[in-house]
Amino acid sequence: MIIENISHSRIDKIDFNDISFGNHYSDHMFYCKFENGKWKNPIIKPFGDITVSPLSLVFHYGQAIFEGMKAYKDKYGNVFLFRPLENFNRLNSSAKRLEMPLISKSLFRDGLKKLLSIDKKWIPNNYGQSLYIRPFLIASDGKLSANPSKKYIFMIICTTASNYYLTPLKVKIEQKYSRSADGGIGFTKAAGNYASSFYPTRIAQEEGYDQILWTDSSTHSFIEESGTMNVFFYIKNNLITAPANKKILNGITRKSIITIAKKEGIKVKECNFSVSELIYNLRKNLVKEIFGCGTAVVVNHFKKIGYKFKNYYLPNISNKKRISFFLKKNLLDIQHNVINDPFGWRFKV
C-alpha cells in the first residue's frame, strides 16, 4: 500500500468538545481502483477531491453502496472497532445485489487499519464520541448503456462523530410513500435507497416531524424502519422490532441491542408488527418507549408518533428509567471498553 502523508494536519482546528456529525473529515482517505477484474494500487492519501469520468456509471445507473462504522477510544487511548466483520459482510452482500465486485477481507481490513493508524488522533477520546468511518464503493466507468460498470472505486473516509440527534424524535407513520419493495434492494446500503426518502421526509418535516416511520409498500400496514435507524417498541415488557427481511436494513446496532436485551432477560419479539396494533397500544397508553438505533444515531428515543393527522405522545419518563438508555449505555460501555465484552464484539486496532 502506498502512503501519501499530508504536509500539515487540520486537526489543530478542531474543538473536540464541539463536534457535530459530518462537520470534520480526517486528514487522509483510503482509495483503491478496480480494473480488469482486479482491485489494484491501494493508496492512502490526503483527503480531497477525486477525478472521475462523466460517464461513471454511478452518475447514470446508480451503482453505489456504502457502509457506516465507528472507531472508539477507551480511557487509555486504545482504539476499537465494533463488529467490523459485520460491516464487511454487509458491504459485500450489497455489492452482490448491485452486481458490483466484492471486496476482499484483506483489502478492507488493511485499508481500514492503516487509515486508522495514520489518522488515530482524529478518534475522539470522550465517551460517546467516535470516528465515524464511511467505506463506499462506486462505479467509476462505463458507457451509456444500462449494464454493470467494469471499473470501480473503493474508498474509506472518516468524520468525527458525536450525537447525531440532540433531542427525542417526532416521527410520522408513512401512509403514501415507500422506501423499498419486496424483491427490491431495501436490505442493501445502496445510495439509491436514501435519495428517494428525502422528499417524503421533507413533507413530514413540514408537518412537524423529524423522521418517517416506513411501512410496507404494498399495504402501508406493517412497520419497517425509520430514516437511518431500526426501530424498537417497548410494550408490556416486550421489546418488539420488525424482522430483518429483504426490505429493511439489517442493522448491526439492531442485532446488538437484541443480543444485549436478551442477555439482560428482556423479552424480544422480532415479528411483523402492524400499524393498527401499534396505534391500539398507543391509545391504551401501553407503549412505554419507542426508540431508533443505528451506528450513526446510536440509540435515540421517540417522543411523538403521528398517524393520519393524529399525534400520540410517548410517556415522559426519566432517562434513568428508560430501557433505551439502559441498552444504549450497555452498548457504549462495550464499545468504549468500559465493561467486559462477553460477545466478542470489540476489535482492537
Next chain:
Amino acid sequence: MIIENISHSRIDKIDFNDISFGNHYSDHMFYCKFENGKWKNPIIKPFGDITVSPLSLVFHYGQAIFEGMKAYKDKYGNVFLFRPLENFNRLNSSAKRLEMPLISKSLFRDGLKKLLSIDKKWIPNNYGQSLYIRPFLIASDGKLSANPSKKYIFMIICTTASNYYLTPLKVKIEQKYSRSADGGIGFTKAAGNYASSFYPTRIAQEEGYDQILWTDSSTHSFIEESGTMNVFFYIKNNLITAPANKKILNGITRKSIITIAKKEGIKVKECNFSVSELIYNLRKNLVKEIFGCGTAVVVNHFKKIGYKFKNYYLPNISNKKRISFFLKKNLLDIQHNVINDPFGWRFKV
C-alpha cells in the same frame, strides 16, 4: 455561456457506418453548477473528466437523475430534436421527487442548442442513426448525514447512436425481483432505479433471456415495463400497454407510439394487464406481437417470453407485416423529417 473549444476534434476517427450505442462521445460537454441556491457559470468545454468531492452526495445517498433524448438529421442536414419539452418536464419531475433543484427552461434549452451547434458534425446523417443526448443532474457536495445536497452539477454529454439491440428480444417475466414500488420512484429517471435491475437481469441472461419484463412488486401479477423500454402487446387487433402510473417510466416513445397508432386507427388500451391474461393469450396463439420502445431502443420486437420456466414464442412474421415496424417507421420518418409532423413533435435546432 463560456465556450472552451477543443483544439482537435476526435471525429475523424469515427466510421459512421460502424457506430454502436455508447462507443463514441462527442467533442464537448455542457457543465453547470448549482450553489447557494442558484445555477451559475454554464460552460461548454471539451469532453473529459470532472473533479468532485468524495463527499458528493451522489456517491452516498444517490441523488442522481438523467434524461435520454436524440438529435436527428434530415437529408438536407437540418437538425431536429424530438419532443425536447417532454424531456425537460420529466427531468424536473424527477428532480422534484428526489428533492433536487429544478432546471430552468432557458438553461436546458440554451445549453442543449449551443452544444448541438458546436458538435453538429457528430449527429449522423443516416436515417435511423442519431446523436443520443444525456442530460444528467448529480448531487456534488454534502456532508455525511442523510439530507439533500446543497450543491449540484448539471451536465449534458452526447454519444453517437445506431441500433441499441440488433436482434429481436427474449424476455423473462420476473416473478421474484422488482423494479419499483407503490409510493416509490419508479416513474422518475433516477439512477438508483437501474443499478437494482442488473442482478436480476444477469440471472435472466444466464437463463437465456436478454431482458426482464417487470411485474408489480406486491403480487408479480401485473405487467409493468422492461429494461429501458415500455412494452406493447398486440392482441386481437388491440395494442395493449400498462398505464403510465407512478411505478413505471412514462416513456416519450410510448406516448408517441400511442398517438401515432390512434391516428392510424389502431385500437389502443392503456390498462392493467395481468400476466395470466398474457399467458392465456400466448397459449391460444392470440398474441401477434410484443415490442418494447424507448428513446435509445426506438422500437424492438420480442421473439420469446419466458414465464415460470416455460417459453412462449411469438409468431415469426415478416417485418412488412409487423405493426411494430409500421409504427417504428412512422416514428423515424417524423424524427428524420421524411414525412409531415402533424403533432408538432419536431423541434428544429
